């Protein structure tokens with residue numbers, strides 16, 4: 001039974017501008033997205049018998065057909081026309097519903113893995129077209145580069161090379177509904193797009209573009225997010241921002257040591273999830 005063990009990385013948004021609400025209810029966005037090496041572990045095996053099993057065993061994440069990884073496997077098995085199946089095991093290390101893109105990354109990883117196992121020979125471009133039918137962030141994880149993402153997040157351009165940075169991720173474990181955040185966001189007609197540098201020589205250049213329109217909704221409702229940002233900055237980060245629709249906050253650090261000291265400090269006496277990751 002051919003099988004693969006793969007890593008599905010998380011992402012943070014260095015920048016997230018909401019440009020307008022489209023008539024179909026989606027939002028037109030402009031984002032800068034960065035992968036980080038906090039990863040889910042995924043094992044995929046192609047089986048001779050038809051049917052797909054997804055085992056995850058994580059609270060808040062469905063096993064079976066409700067899992068986005070199941071849907072990704074279904075599409076590629078149908079395209080293969082072989083009548084075979086798949087057994088997928090996911091170990092979630094990325095916090096769930098946290099603004100870190102974990103589900104989208106799992107789906108992208110299963111698309112790429114099944115393409116290889118089934119020897120379908122689909123291009124990344126084709127996999128990205130399939131991916132966007134599963135979720136707006138899925139193509140980014142197939143693109144595999146720091147990206148400027150437009151449209152609903154699926155129109156991707158590579159960003160100029162950026163210096164390596166250490167990212168402290170802190171999730172206070174609140175439930176924040178992405179749909180509620182977008183519904184509540186007040187959009188103005190005179191939208192001024194955030195600016196970002198053309199050249200990134202230092203971690204400070206990265207931090208100069210940190211901006212997230214969704215903080216205007218999430219922070220007033222969950223002030224602990226602002227408190228985490230303050231604490232991360234106080235612990236020596238060059239910048240701190242909420243990722244996606246939250247509630248995870250990330251801090252950008254120059255060195256692993258600095259980030260790990262901050263991680264230990266922030267974890268002490270709280271139930272918050274905190275981890276240090278490197279930019280990919």
Ligand code: ATP
Nearest residue numbers: 060067068096097098099100101102103104106244
């Ligand atoms: P984004 O940053 O793209 O908005 P997120 O990090 O906020 O995503 P996810 O962790 O992807 O959110 O989870 C969103 C929802 O998707 C969860 O409530 C969960 O029930 C469901 N889900 C389905 N499959 C998965 C999966 N493989 N991993 C995580 N969540 C999944």
